[in-house]
Amino acid sequence: MSAKMKQSPVVIASTENMTDAEWHEYRRKGIGGSDAAAILGLSPFCTARDIYYEKIGAEPKIDDEQNWVAKQVGHRLESLVGEIFSRKTDLKIYKPTDMYTHAKYPFMLANIDYLVEMLDGTQAVLECKTAGYNSQDKWADGAVPMQYEIQVRHYMAVMDIDTAFCACLFDNNDSDFVCRRIDRDRDYEDNIIAQEQHFWQECVEKQIEPPYKEKSELILESIRRHTGNADISAPAVTVSDTHVGEIEKYLELRERKLGLDRQSNAIDEEMKYLSTLFIDMMGIACTAVCKSGAKEYVITYKPVYTERINKDGLAALKTFHPDIYDRFVSSTESRRFSVSQKNIGA
Secondary structure (H helix, E strand, O other), rough: OOOOOOOOEEEEEOOEEEEOHHHHHHHOEEEEEHHHHOOOOOOOOOOOHHHHHHHOOOOOOOOOOHHHHHHHHHHOOHHHHHHHHHHHHHOOOOOOOOOEOOOOOOOOEEEOOOOEEEEOOOOEEEEEOOOOHHHHHHHHHOOOHHHHHHHHHHHHHHHOOEEEEEEEEOOOOOOHHEEEEEEOOHHHHHHHHHHHHHHHHHHHOOOOOOOOOOOOOHHHHHHHHHOOOOOOOOOOOOOOOHHHHHHEEEEHHHHHHHHHHHHHHHHHHHHHHHHHHHHHOOOOOOEEEEOOOEEEHHHHHHHHOOOOOOOHHHHHHHHHOOHHHHHOOOOOOOOOOOOOOOOOOO
16 A cells, blocks of 8 residues: 555644543543444443443443452553653653544544654654453463554554554563554554444434444443343333344244253263262272373362352341341342243234
8 A cells, every 4th residue: 555645633632631521521522542442343341332322421320330440550550551661662752641633534532641752753652551460361472452452553543653562561570561563554544444434423423323243241231331220110122023033043042052951961961970980989089090001091089178158148147247248248130031932823
């Protein structure tokens, strides 16, 4: 692809003295880098529908703050991650105090962690992340989690910058830091822009909800967040008969699953029966060895000890120590989905 003429981003506001409320209000005016992956259906955190509701100003019925600690840690350690990057690369960084939009697509916003002064005089984007220690495999072998790659590609498009760095700190040691360089890919970028443009013009501006296309668990979290808890007194909802196909498909899949479950249960039972032959031979022993030619089989039957409070114990705890019960026992809502079929006559 041929080189394009440089297009400087447009400054829409200074973030230097901006309040949180003002910042969130500006975020509603367009699509930010952290929104991009969700719009493409590639975020592990939220759906495109969640972003849509945020942009039209629809408040969630349930305010889920389970990950507020992780958000605060990421925000407060941003400057430390930036400092580590600068020390390791000998590159100067500085924090922009402006919020930008794309020169051609004003719905594309950028609020960048840092800009980097490269040795050749050009600028690069630096995005700073923190993650749990067990997340390192997502960054292994030079990889960058997809949602973060899309985020920095969005920023490169808005800022018209050809290089970005994504740095992440996993723990408090120097070795627990990774940094990945991402170079601009204009074909990839054009695809991101096209999907963001469709989302903004066809969904947000027309106030038409985008369809759910994400994984089911993410969709269920989104639905609960924006519809609220169950109300057993609510009247039944009438579903159009245009959805009979989906209902029949669900029932068909359920029957297929039941058949597979029966096969799985039969296999489990046969395996359990075979295991009893060896458990009977082992008695109180926890290990057995069987040698046959060049092969050796090690069989173990080891005890596992667990501690739990049964229903009677919980009832007693609530009766005699309600303060302890209220402190350590929490109630969560779960709902069971079911479909049944009956004939109602002609």
